[in-house]
Amino acid sequence: MSLKFSAGDLTIHRIVEEEGKFLPAHDMLPGLTPEVLAENRGWMKAAGALDDSDTLILAFQSYIVKTPHHTILIDSCIGNHKPRPGRPTWNMKTDDNYLRGLAAAGFSVGDIDYVMCTHLHVDHVGWNTRLENGRWVPTFPNARYVFDKSEFDYWTETNAKAEVPPFVDSVLPVVEARRAELVGNDFAIDDHMRILPTPGHTPGHIAFTFGRGKDDAVFAGDLMHSPIQTHYPELSPKFDVDPVQAAKTRRSFLERYCDTDTLCCTAHFPSPTVGKIRRKGNGFVCETVK
Ligand SMILES: [Zn+2]
Numbered sequence: 680m681s682l683k684f685s686a687g688d689l690t691i692h693r694i695v696e697e698e699g700k701f702l703p704a705h706d707m708l709p710g711l712t713p714e715v716l717a718e719n720r721g722w723m724k725a726a727g728a729l730d731d732s733d734t735l736i737l738a739f740q741s742y743i744v745k746t747p748h749h750t751i752l753i754d755s756c757i758g759n760h761k762p763r764p765g766r767p768t769w770n771m772k773t774d775d776n777y778l779r780g781l782a783a784a785g786f787s788v789g790d791i792d793y794v795m796c797t798h799l800h801v802d803h804v805g806w807n808t809r810l811e812n813g814r815w816v817p818t819f820p821n822a823r824y825v826f827d828k829s830e831f832d833y834w835t836e837t838n839a840k841a842e843v844p845p846f847v848d849s850v851l852p853v854v855e856a857r858r859a860e861l862v863g864n865d866f867a868i869d870d871h872m873r874i875l876p877t878p879g880h881t882p883g884h885i886a887f888t889f890g891r892g893k894d895d896a897v898f899a900g901d902l903m904h905s906p907i908q909t910h911y912p913e914l915s916p917k918f919d920v921d922p923v924q925a926a927k928t929r930r931s932f933l934e935r936y937c938d939t940d941t942l943c944c945t946a947h948f949p950s951p952t953v954g955k956i957r958r959k960g961n962g963f964v965c966e967t968v969k
Contacts, residue, residue: 681951682784684968686942687895689871692743693952694780696756697768700730701737707904708914719907726967727949728906735905737947739802741777742898743784744889746871749792752819753887753898754946758805761848769801777806791819793868796826797900797946798881799834800918804849815852824853827874828861830883877902877932879925880918886932888941896942903929904947910962933963942968 684691705711716733723729728736742753756777763769781788796803807824808815817824834846853859860866864874864885875886880901888894901918902925908914912930915922936943936956943965944953954965 681953681968684896684942684944684953687890687893688747689889689895690745691896691942691944691953692745692784692786694741694743694752694756694777694784695950696739696741696777696780698738698740698950699736700734702735704729704733704735704905704907707735707916708907709917710914711907711911715911719910723905723907726906736949737904738949738952739947740952741806742944743781743786743791744872744896744898746868746889748869748871750786750790751793751795751868751872752791752822753795753944754797754803754900755794755806755818755849757802758808758849760810761805762844763801766801769805788819789821791822794819794822794824795887796824796830797877797886797898798884799826799830799846799850800881800901801845801849803900803946804845807849808852815848817853817856817858822858824859825866826850826859826861827883827885828863830881830885831861833882875932877928879915879921879923879928881920884928890941894936894939894941896944897936898944898946899932900946902932903945906948906965909933909956909965910959912962937963 682693739756741756744751757769759772806818809818838846864876867873870891873888875888877884877886887898889896904916913926915925919925933956937958943956951967954967957964957966
C-alpha cells in the first residue's frame with residue numbers, strides 16, 4: 680500500500696485510520712441505477728472500491744504535506760474516545776491506528792505546523808482534539824488550525840438548532856484554546872498553498888492546492904467519495920447538503936484537473952487513493968499512481 684508520494688518539492692504522506700466497507704452503493708448514491716452499477720461492477724471491484732455485496736469500500740485518512748517550509752496536516756479523520764452512537768466502529772474508539780501511522784511516517788504531534796480541514800464533518804475533524812483529564816484539548820500542540828469561515832458559520836448555526844457532537848468536541852475546543860484561524864478563500868501559506876472553493880457537499884467545503892506557481896497536488900476532500908463518481912460526476916451521495924451544486928462542483932473540478940500533471944489526493948477513494956485525472960467518455964477517470 681503506497682503511503683508516500685512526491686510532487687514538485689512536496690512530500691505527501693497518507694495516514695490511514697481505517698479502510699473497509701462503508702455503505703451499500705445504492706444507499707450512499709441514491710441516483711445510481713441497477714443498470715449503471717451492473718455496467719461498472721467489474722472495474723469497481725478490480726479497483727477495490729466495491730465488495731461482493733455491492734458495498735462501497737472507503738478509506739478514512741489524513742494527509743501530511745511537507746513543503747520546504749511547513750508540515751501541514753489535511754483533514755484529521757475520526758478520532759478516539761468520541762461518542763458516535765450512529766456508527767458503532769467509530770463510537771468511543773480507542774485503537775492506536777492513527778497515532779501509530781503518524782509515527783510510522785516519521786512525525787510526532789508536535790511537528791505539525793498547520794491542521795487544515797476541507798470541511799467540518801465527523802470524519803474530517805476527529806483528531807483535531809484528544810481527551811486529556813476529561814477535557815478536549817488540541818491534539819497538535821504547535822499547530823494553527825485553519826477552518827473556512829463560511830463553513831464554521833454554517834455549523835455554528837446548525838449546532839444552535841440541535842447539537843452537532845463533532846463540532847462540539849472536535850472544533851469548538853480548538854477555538855476556545857485560541858488555536859483556530861477562520862479564513863476566507865484568499866487565505867494562502869507563502870507561495871505554496873491556496874484554497875479552491877468547492878461548495879456543495881457542505882456550503883463552505885474547500886479544496887487545498889499545493890505547489891509553487893502551479894498545482895502540483897490538490898486535496899479534494901469530500902467533493903467525491905468513490906471512483907464511480909469520476910465516471911458519473913452527477914452522482915451525488917446522500918450526504919451532500921446541496922446535491923445539485925455538488926454535482927456541478929465535481930464536474931468543474933474534474934474538468935479543471937483533467938489531463939494535467941496535478942496529483943489528485945482524494946479523501947476516501949480506496950488505496951492507493953491518489954491519482955491523476957484523465958478523460959473517459961463523457962466523464963473522467965482517476966488513474967492511480969502507485
Ligand atoms: Zn468524509
